[in-house]
Amino acid sequence: MSVEARASQSAGPPIRRARLHAGAALWRRPWLKGAGLLLPPLVIFGVVYLGALAILLVSSFWTVDSFTGKLVHTWTLDNFRIIFSLSDPTYLRIAGRTIGIAAAVTLTDAVLAFPLAYFMARVAPPRVRSVLFVLILLPLWSSYLVRIYAWQTILSGGGVLDWSLRKAGLPTANIAYTNWAMWLVFSYVWLPFMVLPVYASLERIPHSYIEASRDLGARGFRTLRSVILPLALPGIVAGSIFTFSLTLGDFITPLLVGGPGSSFIGNVVYENIGINANVPFAAALATIPVAVMAVYLVIARRLGAFEAL
Amino acid sequence: MRRVRKIHLAVAALLCALIVPAVAVSGGNGSGLPTSIGKGEGSLNLIEWSAYSDPSFAKKFEQQTGCIIHRKDAGSSNEMVALMRTGGGGGGGQYDLVSASGDASLRLIYGGDVQPVNVRLIPAWKDFLPAFKSPAHNTVKGVHYGVSVQWGPNTLIYNTAKVKPAPTGWASIYSGKYKGKLTVPNNPIQIADAALYLMQTKPSLGIKDPYELTQDQLNATVSLLKQQKPLLKRYWNYATDEITSFKNGDVWMGAGWPYQTLQLQGAKAKVKEIVPLPTTGWADTWMLAKKAPHPNCAYMWMKYVTTAPVEAKQALVFGETPVNPKACPFMNKLEAGSCAKYHLNEPAAYYSKIKFWKTPVAQCGWKSGNDCMDYNAWQRAWTQITG
Numbered sequence: 001m002s003v004e005a006r007a008s009q010s011a012g013p014p015i016r017r018a019r020l021h022a023g024a025a026l027w028r029r030p031w032l033k034g035a036g037l038l039l040p041p042l043v044i045f046g047v048v049y050l051g052a053l054a055i056l057l058v059s060s061f062w063t064v065d066s067f068t069g070k071l072v073h074t075w076t077l078d079n080f081r082i083i084f085s086l087s088d089p090t091y092l093r094i095a096g097r098t099i100g101i102a103a104a105v106t107l108t109d110a111v112l113a114f115p116l117a118y119f120m121a122r123v124a125p126p127r128v129r130s131v132l133f134v135l136i137l138l139p140l141w142s143s144y145l146v147r148i149y150a151w152q153t154i155l156s157g158g159g160v161l162d163w164s165l166r167k168a169g170l171p172t173a174n175i176a177y178t179n180w181a182m183w184l185v186f187s188y189v190w191l192p193f194m195v196l197p198v199y200a201s202l203e204r205i206p207h208s209y210i211e212a213s214r215d216l217g218a219r220g221f222r223t224l225r226s227v228i229l230p231l232a233l234p235g236i237v238a239g240s241i242f243t244f245s246l247t248l249g250d251f252i253t254p255l256l257v258g259g260p261g262s263s264f265i266g267n268v269v270y271e272n273i274g275i276n277a278n279v280p281f282a283a284a285l286a287t288i289p290v291a292v293m294a295v296y297l298v299i300a301r302r303l304g305a306f307e308a309l
Numbered sequence: 310m311r312r313v314r315k316i317h318l319a320v321a322a323l324l325c326a327l328i329v330p331a332v333a334v335s336g337g338n339g340s341g342l343p344t345s346i347g348k349g350e351g352s353l354n355l356i357e358w359s360a361y362s363d364p365s366f367a368k369k370f371e372q373q374t375g376c377i378i379h380r381k382d383a384g385s386s387n388e389m390v391a392l393m394r395t396g397g398g399g400g401g402g403q404y405d406l407v408s409a410s411g412d413a414s415l416r417l418i419y420g421g422d423v424q425p426v427n428v429r430l431i432p433a434w435k436d437f438l439p440a441f442k443s444p445a446h447n448t449v450k451g452v453h454y455g456v457s458v459q460w461g462p463n464t465l466i467y468n469t470a471k472v473k474p475a476p477t478g479w480a481s482i483y484s485g486k487y488k489g490k491l492t493v494p495n496n497p498i499q500i501a502d503a504a505l506y507l508m509q510t511k512p513s514l515g516i517k518d519p520y521e522l523t524q525d526q527l528n529a530t531v532s533l534l535k536q537q538k539p540l541l542k543r544y545w546n547y548a549t550d551e552i553t554s555f556k557n558g559d560v561w562m563g564a565g566w567p568y569q570t571l572q573l574q575g576a577k578a579k580v581k582e583i584v585p586l587p588t589t590g591w592a593d594t595w596m597l598a599k600k601a602p603h604p605n606c607a608y609m610w611m612k613y614v615t616t617a618p619v620e621a622k623q624a625l626v627f628g629e630t631p632v633n634p635k636a637c638p639f640m641n642k643l644e645a646g647s648c649a650k651y652h653l654n655e656p657a658a659y660y661s662k663i664k665f666w667k668t669p670v671a672q673c674g675w676k677s678g679n680d681c682m683d684y685n686a687w688q689r690a691w692t693q694i695t696g
Binding site: 007064083088091094153176255258271272273 | 387391420433468538539541542544550553554557558559606685689692693695696
């Protein structure tokens with residue numbers, strides 16, 4: 001006797017019977033269950049995310065009538081020609097600055113996060129570890145904007161930084177409204193996003209590996225270089241995806257702590273949306289971070305970052 | 310069956326709600342402009358500069374008309390344009406009025422985001438200073454797209470303790486004497502300030518109007534601004550940014566508005582401002598969104614804010630000058646001498662020395678042809694300078 005037949009005999013009310021039917025169908029075809037679970041996120045991903053990306057890409061080949069502000073739906077490479085123009089490298093300079101600072105911030109965060117994460121994962125007793133966790137996550141409880149404004153105050157002329165340097169008899173840093181200020185603030189705000197994946201990957205290294213390394217005569221540094229770092233690398237790369245992409249897309253920090261000549265791609269995108277609603281040009285600019293991130297993610301995958309996430 | 314009837318009713322009610330106010334303000338004088346202001350819709354949605362519907366005068370309006378104000382403060386002209394263009398443009402069927410400055414108003418007019426306004430429904434309009442009745446930034450071919458409300462000059466603000474002797478003209482923000490202690494607004498319209506300066510110092514460029522520049526004139530202006538960039542501490546984005554920078558001593562001198570000076574002096578900072586003539590200035594217009602959902606309340610608001618007592622109050626709240634000279638005695642009543650302080654009593658010649666912001670367009674006003682640089686070109690040039 002088939003499953004359905006038995007179900008229809010035993011079940012009384014029709015609703016219950018239908019439910020059993022459905023359950024049985026799902027049991028016999030496991031892929032149905034998977035599809036049911038995945039369908040809503042897939043629809044959202046496909047329509048909202050990929051759809052938006054597709055529109056972005058398509059509109060970057062259009063232009064705007066500067067007089068009326070209306071879209072002109074003719075295909076042209078003009079936007080890209082302006083961006084990649086070598087005779088006027090304004091946009092290349094801005095893209096270079098954005099990518100350069102994103103890379104510098106990523107490197108800084110990796111260097112700062114590794115020892116901290118190592119201490120938390122392998123040295124600190126459980127209570128110290130939880131205190132450190134709270135301290136690292138604490139800044140995330142307050143608004144990102146508040147923290148940037150706080151930095152604006154710290155770095156400014158009469159701020160804490162220059163005041164302490166002067167008290168210590170050192171020359172003042174005087175880095176308010178410069179690219180150095182941006183680098184510092186970015187490194188600060190994205191640090192937790194680097195610490196957490198690095199911590200996770202370090203914690204996963206079995207202690208026996210380190211013992212084995214020692215048994216084979218390796219000293220501390222050799223163990224770090226040959227055993228711990230290679231195993232922690234996927235975690236560092238995973239963290240770098242966050243720090244790199246978050247910096248790449250930001251426009252508020254350059255606005256608030258940047259100086260003359262601190263515009264990011266995001267700032268130019270923002271300005272172009274506001275002005276004459278030049279969405280096509282903004283879209284063309286926005287393809288740069290998309291392309292950079294695509295390349296970055298391919299490299300990160302090669303380095304095994306997705307296993308560490 | 311009953312359900313269907315309910316839906317019909319709802320649709321009919323909705324249609325009525327949409328049509329009735331439209332009928333009320335659209336009169337039959339041929340031009341499609343309303344001839345009278347109908348009954349208020351109970352609500353008014355504004356895109357405004359902060360404090361442009363300050364409760365100190367807006368409360369009374371709400372009580373009188375029953376139009377409850379919902380505000381959306383914008384931080385910059387670009388933000389205003391962007392807000393007006395969300396939801397398909399024309400205010401998106403959400404916003405009624407926008408307090409656009411001259412660098413945004415023509416963009417909104419040519420973009421089809423605002424609609425013509427019958428100035429005869431605004432009684433105070435005939436009292437306005439001549440410069441603000443039909444200014445080029447809100448009136449195109451004799452059609453008014455809103456009513457002027459307030460204006461102010463762009464001023465040179467300086468720290469009295471650090472800048473000695475006091476500056477006398479705009480030359481001081483292009484010279485290296487206070488290198489690293491200067492600030493100017495982060496706004497493409499700032500190009501006009503440099504163009505106006507070049508108009509005085511380099512007549513050979515033939516600049517006739519700082520907002521109507523040919524390619525060569527724009528290039529010359531851009532190179533002046535590129536020389537200025539290393540002298541600056543920062544480009545300020547919001548008025549509060551400039552105030553903070555003056556307060557903590559990062560900046561000693563810069564271009565700004567009377568608003569910043571008043572805020573700084575209110576906080577006991579040692580600053581003063583001068584208005585070196587000629588200068589650029591801004592004038593704001595309440596413009597009616599094309600898809601304004603509450604046009605009657607919008608007209609009532611334009612009527613209300615341009616009356617002399619309200620003009621006086623708003624001028625002193627924000628630190629700007631009314632367009633209605635009848636506000637003068639009311640200003641003096643609120644603060645002795647304030648009418649003269651804000652230059653409301655100046656002769657007509659004074660206004661000709663202030664070049665009010667207007668959106669640059671390709672059509673030159675002073676020569677035939679379309680070879681003037683439009684706002685897109687200005688924006689690109691500004692990115693080139695600052696980026």
